[in-house]
Amino acid sequence: xxxxxxxxxxxxxxxxxxxxxxxxxxxxxxxxxxxxxxxxxxxxxxxxxxxxxxxxxxxxxxxxxxxxxxxxxxxxxxxxxxxxxxxxxxxxxxxxxxxxxxxxxxxxxxxxxxxxxxxxxxxxxxxxxxxxxxxxxxxxxxxxxxxxxxxxxxxxxxxxxxxxxxxxxxxxxxxxxxxxxxxxxxxxxxxxxxxxxxxxxxxxxxxxxxxxxxxxxxxxxxxxxxxxxxxxxxxxxxxxxxxxxxxxxxxxxxxxxxxxxxxxxxxxxxxxxxxxxxxxxxxxxxxxxxxxxxxxxxx
Numbered sequence: 468x469x470x471x472x473x474x475x476x477x478x479x480x481x482x483x484x485x486x487x488x489x490x491x492x493x494x495x496x497x498x499x500x501x502x503x504x505x506x507x508x509x510x511x512x513x514x515x516x517x518x519x520x521x522x523x524x525x526x527x528x529x530x531x532x533x534x535x536x537x538x539x540x541x542x543x544x545x546x547x548x549x550x551x552x553x554x555x556x557x558x559x560x561x562x563x564x565x566x567x568x569x570x571x572x573x574x575x576x577x578x579x580x581x582x583x584x585x586x587x588x589x590x591x592x593x594x595x596x597x598x599x600x601x602x603x604x605x606x607x608x609x610x611x612x613x614x615x616x617x618x619x620x621x622x623x624x625x626x627x628x629x630x631x632x633x634x635x636x637x638x639x640x641x642x643x644x645x646x647x648x649x650x651x652x653x654x655x656x657x658x659x660x661x662x663x664x665x666x667x668x669x670x671x672x673x674x675x676x677x678x679x680x681x682x683x684x685x686x687x688x689x690x691x692x693x694x695x696x697x698x699x700x701x702x703x704x705x706x707x708x709x710x711x712x713x714x715x716x717x718x719x720x721x722x723x724x725x726x727x728x729x730x731x732x733x734x735x736x737x738x739x740x741x742x743x744x745x746x747x748x749x750x751x752x753x754x755x756x757x758x759x760x761x762x763x764x765x766x
Contacts, residue, residue, distance in 0.1 A: 555579045555611040562617040570594055570615060582607050590615075598641045624666055625651060627658045639666040659688030668711070669694065675712045678719055679728065693738070701748075702728065705736045714740045 499505050525531050555578055559567045573593050576585070587605045594603045594615065602618040622634035622642045634642040634651065641663075645651060657669050669686050672694060676683055679698060687695040687703075694711055696704040706714050714737040722728045727735065727745075734746035 552582045553579045553611050554582050554585060554607060554613050557613040557615060558608075559615045559617065562615075562619065566597065566599055566617065566619065569597065570617070574615075576613075579611070582611075585613070599643055601636075622651070622654060624669065625654045625656045626663045626666075627656060628660065628662070633663070635663055635666055637666065637670070639663050655683070656685030657688065658685060659691075661691030662686070662688035664691075665694075672696065672706070672711055672715060675715050676719075679722075682728075698728065702732060703734050705734060705738055707738045707740060710740070717743070 526535070557571070557574065557576070557578070559570050562570060574590055576590075585607070587607075591603055591605050594600055594605075594617070599619050600617055601620045604616045606614050606616075608614050620636040620640060620642045623637050624635050625645065625648065626633050626635050627648070632645040632648060634645060634654065636642055648656065655669075655673050657663075657666070662669065665688065672686060673680075673683070676696060682698045682702075684697045684699055687697055689695055689705075693708040694706045696706060696715065698704070704715065704718055717740060718727065718735055718737060721743075731748045731750065732745055733748050734744075736744035736746065
């Protein structure tokens with residue numbers, strides 16, 4: 468009873484409850500942390516800035532820069548000088564002996580050499596500078612072999628001009644020079660300024676002149692615009708600038724019908740196909756005059 472009475476007489480005290488709401492600064496910091504931009508800056512930006520600052524400070528020292536360059540160079544040399552990257556020899560394929568020798572002279576490379584030290588594009592440009600080379604491909608084969616695959620131009624015609632004698636391919640590109648015409652008697656001959664730029668037309672005319680090929684000596688470019696077909700012994704068919712093949716076929720038809728080319732003629736002028744003109748040799752002209760004079764005397 469006494470305890471109860473004593474408790475009743477004691478002053479009543481209430482327990483203080485803690486406020487669950489955060490403080491103002493804690494709330495602001497929490498809101499900032501929830502912002503994606505600030506979170507990215509703290510997670511990525513700040514560490515990156517520290518790393519870049521440290522790297523910049525380290526590289527700003529010349530001694531450190533020199534040490535880095537030397538280390539990188541040493542690693543590179545150790546890789547480049549490995550046996551599997553060494554090129555020991557060069558193989559030239561598709562080239563004639565003369566071109567093979569010329570390529571080996573121009574490719575001034577001392578083997579063995581690291582494949583990293585070979586500038587294949589520069590070597591390809593040097594080899595392509597040869598007139599006879601149409602195409603060239605370079606690659607390093609397994610086993611340390613530098614393969615040079617060459618495609619040579621095929622000469623189809625000989626062009627005699629003021630500077631000398633050249634062999635040309637089907638496109639008119641120079642292949643090589645000749646000392647004399649007799650070096651390649653198997654190729655047809657074209658002569659005159661500008662003839663090299665009209666190889667395609669010249670070949671078409673030569674092909675059309677197949678029936679008289681045994682007598683054919685060559686083609687002469689006249690005025691850089693038309694052709695004269697030269698035959699043995701001393702005959703010349705003067706072709707027009709336009710449709711020369713049609714005019715040549717007309718001459719061949721006349722020859723087949725009347726043996727025009729077997730007569731004493733020096734020139735067959737077809738520059739005007741509608742009005743062909745024949746020029747006789749001097750003995751034939753004198754003989755014709757003699758016959759005419761006899762006819763006039765008889766009258």
